[in-house]
Structure formats: structure tokens, C-alpha cells
Amino acid sequence: MILQGIAFYVFAALLVASGVMVISSRNPVHSVLFLILAFFQAAGLCLLMGAEFIAMILVIVYVGAVAVLFLFVVMMLDINFRELRQGAMEVLPLGGLIGLILFAELAAVLGGWIVAPGVEKLAGSPTPSIDTVSNTVALGRLMYTQYVYLFQACGIVLLVAMIGAIVLTLRHRVGVRKQDIGAQLARRRDEVVAIRKVTTGEGV
Amino acid sequence: MAEFLNGFLLPLIIMVLKILSITVPLLVAVAFMTYAERKIMGAMQLRQGPSIVGPFGLLQPFADGLKLFAKEQILPEGANRVVFYVAPMITFFLALVAWAVIPFDYGLVLSNINVGVLYLFAISSLGVYGIVMAGWASNSRYAFLGALRSAAQMVSYEVSMGLIIISVLLCVGSLNLTEIVKAQETVWFAIPLFPMFIMFFISALAETNRSPFDLPEGESELVAGFMVEYSSAPFALFFLGEYANMILMSAMTSILFLGGWLSPLPFAPFTWIPGVVWFALKIAACLFTFVWVRATMPRYRYDQLMRLGWKVFLPFSLFWVVLTAGVLVTFGWLPK
Numbered sequence: 188m189i190l191q192g193i194a195f196y197v198f199a200a201l202l203v204a205s206g207v208m209v210i211s212s213r214n215p216v217h218s219v220l221f222l223i224l225a226f227f228q229a230a231g232l233c234l235l236m237g238a239e240f241i242a243m244i245l246v247i248v249y250v251g252a253v254a255v256l257f258l259f260v261v262m263m264l265d266i267n268f269r270e271l272r273q274g275a276m277e278v279l280p281l282g283g284l285i286g287l288i289l290f291a292e293l294a295a296v297l298g299g300w301i302v303a304p305g306v307e308k309l310a311g312s313p314t315p316s317i318d319t320v321s322n323t324v325a326l327g328r329l330m331y332t333q334y335v336y337l338f339q340a341c342g343i344v345l346l347v348a349m350i351g352a353i354v355l356t357l358r359h360r361v362g363v364r365k366q367d368i369g370a371q372l373a374r375r376r377d378e379v380v381a382i383r384k385v386t387t388g389e390g391v
Numbered sequence: 392m393a394e395f396l397n398g399f400l401l402p403l404i405i406m407v408l409k410i411l412s413i414t415v416p417l418l419v420a421v422a423f424m425t426y427a428e429r430k431i432m433g434a435m436q437l438r439q440g441p442s443i444v445g446p447f448g449l450l451q452p453f454a455d456g457l458k459l460f461a462k463e464q465i466l467p468e469g470a471n472r473v474v475f476y477v478a479p480m481i482t483f484f485l486a487l488v489a490w491a492v493i494p495f496d497y498g499l500v501l502s503n504i505n506v507g508v509l510y511l512f513a514i515s516s517l518g519v520y521g522i523v524m525a526g527w528a529s530n531s532r533y534a535f536l537g538a539l540r541s542a543a544q545m546v547s548y549e550v551s552m553g554l555i556i557i558s559v560l561l562c563v564g565s566l567n568l569t570e571i572v573k574a575q576e577t578v579w580f581a582i583p584l585f586p587m588f589i590m591f592f593i594s595a596l597a598e599t600n601r602s603p604f605d606l607p608e609g610e611s612e613l614v615a616g617f618m619v620e621y622s623s624a625p626f627a628l629f630f631l632g633e634y635a636n637m638i639l640m641s642a643m644t645s646i647l648f649l650g651g652w653l654s655p656l657p658f659a660p661f662t663w664i665p666g667v668v669w670f671a672l673k674i675a676a677c678l679f680t681f682v683w684v685r686a687t688m689p690r691y692r693y694d695q696l697m698r699l700g701w702k703v704f705l706p707f708s709l710f711w712v713v714l715t716a717g718v719l720v721t722f723g724w725l726p727k
Contacts, residue, residue, distance in 0.1 A: 209537060243509035
């Protein structure tokens with residue numbers, strides 16, 4: 188069990204450290220890279236808790252897809268980092284206030300979690316015992332039976348958001364030379380090739 | 392002290408030994424993969440391939456390795472030093488770490504986790520970071536263009552790959568890789584899910600940035616893409632990572648579609664051969680196809696690559712997931 192203990196402290200310490208580096212590093216690309224490191228450590232912590240499915244989904248969705256786009260955008264930005272820094276002190280009170288509110292809310296939630304009746308049992312064993320049913324199966328059963336309508340509603344919200352993003356950014360440009368694979372394949376030989384008998388000295 | 396020994400030191404030593412017993416053969420396999428590629432391509436193009444160093448040129452990969460490590464390391468001006476050196480390490484590390492969940496035979500696996508497929512998928516989706524970081528940190532136009540192409544390409548093909556894996560998982564009812572292979576005892580999934588098998592292989596080509604989808608390093612437009620500025624050991628790490636990834640993707644193909652360690656026919660002369668050998672043979676067959684494709688196909692144009700990923704593979708794999716689920720439910724074949 189010592190190994191697990193060591194793993195926990197390594198993950199936790201690295202998570203906090205990389206979280207601090209996200210907001211304190213000078214270069215935004217470094218910030219994103221530290222954010223990815225933080226995601227990774229969080230996944231490690233989930234794994235130690237036995238929440239293997241959540242851990243893997245965290246890595247696949249956040250690290251593998253969302254953070255790639257993040258990194259993509261941040262790398263393409265051409266910004267003057269020093270100018271960006273100068274404004275930082277002005278918004279510090281506002282940022283601090285938001286942080287404080289979030290922290291208070293988090294404390295309230297955590298406080299309520301312990302105090303509320305019946306929750307302790309749930310917190311202790313969120314899934315039925317690990318031996319009988321695996322993590323993924325337990326989540327799937329819950330999500331596709333009890334919460335199926337909410338789950339579908341989430342899907343629809345995401346779909347609408349995606350369509351909205353496409354509609355907002357799509358613009359039809361005229362005069363673009365585009366490959367039309369269907370038209371290419373539909374061409375017949377006699378439509379495009381003509382064989383002529385050319386007599387010498389006269390041309391076509 | 393005894394508790395420390397039994398609870399910490401002994402498990403640690405055993406674990407390290409197990410890890411070494413996977414990584415060392417893997418690295419040797421990577422070395423000979425480079426040799427095999429040159430030999431096969433040579434044979435296909437009526438050349439000899441490496442034949443000078445050692446018998447049949449067998450020592451060529453080691454000579455190449457020594458040469459690479461003895462060369463000068465160059466850090467481009469204006470490059471981001473830390474990210475520049477971390478990028479190849481990440482590529483190499485990810486290519487190795489995925490092997491932790493690959494079952495070589497029944498019970499012969501470093502860690503038999505319940506979400507094996509998801510783990511592999513997660514690790515392969517991280518591969519893009521090594522390339523993007525390398526492209527950005529090099530402070531070079533070519534490298535950056537290569538990195539951007541690679542990011543777009545790998546993200547696109549992961550989507551259809553995920554759907555293909557889902558259609559396999561529907562037939563198995565488990566995310567565990569050992570369970571997936573055991574579910575293929577009656578028939579390999581390559582037969583009922585044949586179109587998915589082909590598409591998975593093509594996606595694997597795109598995912599490992601191999602020809603005909605090697606646009607991130609397309610040397611005719613981008614010199615060498617994201618690797619332009621690399622030399623010596625960092626370059627060697629990229630190279631090793633690419634080949635280890637190829638072997639990994641072949642292993643994934645054989646586990647998901649070709650029945651992993653199972654023998655092709657379940658009776659006497661075939662079952663005498665141990666499962667590890669069958670598994671290695673299947674991986675070798677996939678790798679041969681990787682090289683074969685490289686020797687025969689011209690490189691895709693970038694817009695065609697994107698079109699193939701989003702307009703052909705994605706709708707078709709989505710359709711196939713629905714079809715598989717429909718068939719399984721209709722005939723009551725859903726795994727318990």
C-alpha cells in the first residue's frame with residue numbers, strides 16, 4: 188500500500204503545482220501545457236480512487252480533444268505577452284472576488300455534502316461493490332436507465348451548440364475551385380477524350 | 392523493515408522487471424522494424440536494401456542508432472529549449488507506455504485493467520502533443536505547418552476510430568482487452584466487421600502519420616515537417632516513437648479484429664504453437680502491410696485526407712455502429 192500512498196502524494200502535489208503554473212507562467216502556451224499536465228494528474232487521482240472510467244474519459248475528452256484545440260488556438264495567437272501582463276493587476280480585485288465566491292460555494296457544497304442526511308452512505312459507495320460490477324457497467328446502467336432523458340437532453344444541447352457554431356462560421360465563397368469527386372468519377376471516356384486523325388503538315 | 396521490504400521494495404522490483412521484460416524486446420523489435428522496412432521496400436523496388444553491415448545487413452539498425460547518437464545536437468535560435476527537448480521524450484514515452492495493457496497471451500499482461508481499450512485510445516490520442524509541441528518549439532515555419540497539419544489529421548481520424556472501436560465493443564460487452572480477444576474464439580471480428588477492419592487499418596495509418604497520410608512530414612512540401620529542426624538523439628527518439636507506434640497500432644488491430652493470441656484454427660497442429668507466437672505473427676503481418684502501403688501508394692493531398700476522414704469514414708462508421716447494435720438487438724446476440 189506504500190506505493191499507492193506515494194502515488195497519491197505525487198499526483199496531488201503535481202496537480203497543485205501545475206495548477207499554480209497555469210496562472211503564473213509568462214507564456215500562454217506554457218500555461219496550456221501545464222493545464223494538460225493538471226488534467227493528467229487529476230486523471231491519475233481518479234484512477235487511484237477506483238474511478239477508472241472517469242479517469243480515461245477525462246484524458247480522452249479533455250486532454251486528447253479539448254486541450255488540443257486550446258493549444259492550437261493559443262499557438263496561432265500573435266500577442267504581446269508583456270502588454271497582457273500589464274493589465275493583469277487591474278483585474279486582480281475582480282478575479283480575486285470571483286475566486287472567493289467560487290471558494291465559498293465550494294466550501295458550502297462540501298459542507299452540505301457531509302451534513303445532509305443519507306448522503307454519507309452514497310459517498311461511501313457510489314457504485315455497487317467493485318467485485319460484482321465494473322465501474323463502466325455501473326455508470327452505463329445508471330445513465331441509460333434512470334437518467335436517460337437527462338442524458339439525451341445533454342446530447343441535444345451539444346448538438347444544437349455544434350450546429351450553431353457551424354452556422355455562425357460557415358460562409359459560402361464564390362469562385363473557389365473545389366474537387367467534386369462524384370463528378371470526377373462520373374466522367375466517361377468518350378466525353379473527355381477525342382481521337383483525331385491528324386495529317387502531317389496540317390494540324391488539327 | 393520487513394514490512395518495508397514486502398510492501399514496497401519487493402513489489403517495486405518485480406514491477407520494474409516486468410516493465411523491462413516488455414520494453415527491451417519492444418525496442419529490439421523497433422530496431423529490426425526499421426531494418427525490415429528497408430529490406431521489404433528494397434525487395435518491392437528491385438533493390439537490395441541494407442546488406443553491408445553484418446550478415447544480410449542485420450546490424451544496420453544498430454549502426455544507424457550509434458551514428459544518430461554520436462551526431463551533434465542543434466538547438467535552433469529562438470527555440471523554446473524545454474518544450475523542444477520535452478516533445479520527443481513525450482512521443483517516445485507514450486509509444487512505450489501504451490504497452491502496459493496489451494495482452495500477449497491469456498493472462499500474460501502487465502496490468503489487466505477493465506478499461507484497457509479506453510486506455511489505449513487515450514494514450515494514442517495524446518500522441519499529437521509530441522508533434523504539436525515539437526512544431527511550435529522549433530520556431531520554424533515548416534515545423535509549425537507540419538504540426539498544425541498533424542493536429543488536425545490526428546483529431547479527425549480519432550473520431551472515426553472511436554466509433555469503430557465502439558462497434559467492436561458492442562459485440563464484446565467489455566472494455567477489457569483480454570475479454571475482447573476471448574470473445575473472438577468462435578470467429579475473428581475481422582470477418583463479421585470486415586469494413587470496420589479495413590477502416591481501422593486506414594485510420595491507424597493516418598494516426599501514426601504513415602504514408603500515404605504522412606503529410607505532417609511530407610518532405611516534398613515541408614522538408615521534414617515537425618522534425619525539420621531536430622538532430623541527433625531527439626530525432627532518434629521521434630524515429631523510435633513513430634515505429635513503436637506502428638507496432639502498437641498493429642497490436643491493436645490484431646487484438647480488436649484478428650483474435651489477438653488465438654490460433655487461426657482451434658485444433659491440434661495450430662494450438663501447439665504458443666499464443667505469443669500467433670500474436671507476434673499477426674503483428675508482423677500488419678506491419679508488413681504498413682510497409683507495403685508505403686511502397687505502393689502516393690501521398691494524399693491534404694483536402695482529400697480531410698474529406699476522407701470527415702465525409703466518408705465518420706458517417707460510415709456511425710452507420711455501422713447503428714447497424715451492429717440493430718443486428719445484435721434484433722437477433723438477441725447482445726453479450727451479457
